[in-house]
Amino acid sequence: MKRYIAYSALLGLVWCFVHGTISVNNFLLGAIIASLIIRPFRSMLNFDMEFHAGNALKKIPAQLTYLFVLIKEIIKANIIVAKIVLQPKINIKPGIIAVPIRTKTDLGITAIANTITLTPGTLTIDVSDDKSILYVHTIDATDPEGVARSIKDDLEKYVLEAFE
Amino acid sequence: MILETLSNVVLIIGLFFVFLAMLGLARLPDVYNRLHTTTKIGTLGAFGVMLSILLKVGFSPMGVKALTVALFILVTSPVAAHMISRAAHRHGVGLCKESVIDEYGRACSAACPEPEEE
Structure with a gap:
């Protein structure tokens, strides 16, 4: 239940930003609408899980x-x-x-997949069924191991710290 | 005055990156390489344009909305790229002939071998 309220408050804040004026009225309206909208997605969002403001x-x-x-x-x-785009002759390989990942939670995998897509020359295509390999x-x-290593060292560490 | 100039500079940078994204869309060989340009460069381009609006009008309703739109673009464009590339691969759109490796295709055909085509 606490989690439900937290999500509603967060979406209320998003509503304030979308509306453009941040005020108590807007926030309350957004929170009420949000609480109705997220009701059908109960099973996806795990409202029964404990929510600790301290952890967050x-x-x-x-x-x-x-x-x-x-x-x-x-x-970068x-x-x-x-x-690459501005080269007179496009010369790419x-x-x-396949990039193995350590993250196991859905949130962590989403975060790392989106991060990979936004970083140099890489684009996430799919995740394997057992959630252990990303196809990038x-x-x-030309150097698959190097790319996998750079993802592991440069990005995954921060994602693990931020979302687990 | 400074903000005005900064806003114009950011706008020009953003538009330049949007231009590069479209150039890449036209020049690069296959679906996957084209998605690289439209997600990354397009994101920064759109972000630059939105940032320039924010700098020009300050934290008025319009500026706050521009900031929100920029953040939404940053969050949603990787998801769109992922879905497009996955759908393309499942649909049998091949990689361009310069490609050197395709571990995803190998994993897919190992999981469900395709019937022999004649």
């Missing part, structure tokens, strides 16, 4: 680090792909590689 707050520094790393990687990714399309697949 403890993760904020890790999440800020993650955000910083993400922004850095996005800018853009420059690399922009260079793309391919799909990379624009330079």
Whole structure:
């Protein structure tokens, strides 16, 4: 039940941002609408699970680090792909590689898949049925182990800290 | 005045990246490589345009909405790219001929071997 209220409050805040003016009236309206909207998705969101505000707050520094790393990687990714696009002759060796991941929760896998898509020359295509391997399309697949290692060392560490 | 100039600079950077994304869409060989440009460069391009609106009008309702739209683009564009590429691969859209490796195709055909085609 606590979790239900927390989700409603969060969506109420999102409603404030979408509306453009942040006020108590807007927040309450958003929270009431949100509580009705998320009711049908009860089974997906695990409302029975315990919610500890302390745990959520403890993760904020890790999440800020993650955000910083993400922004850095996005800018790097853009420059690399922009260079490829601007070359007079396109010379790439793309391919799909399998990347093993340690994350087991759905939230962690979603986060790491989205992060991989936003970072240099990589695009998540699918996750294997046992949730242990991500299939990643990379624009330079001459060194599959190197790509897998860079994902593991540079990104997965921060995702694990921020979302587990 | 400074904000105005900064806003214009960010707008130009954003539009330049949108242009690069469209150029990549036209130049790169197959579906997957094209998705690379539209998700990454397109995201930063749209983000730049939204940021420029925010810098121009400040935290007025319009600016806050622009910021929200930018964050939604950042969250949703990887999901769209994932679904498009997965659907394309399942539909049998092959990789371009420069490709060197396809472990996903191998895993798929190991899980459910396709009948011999004639």
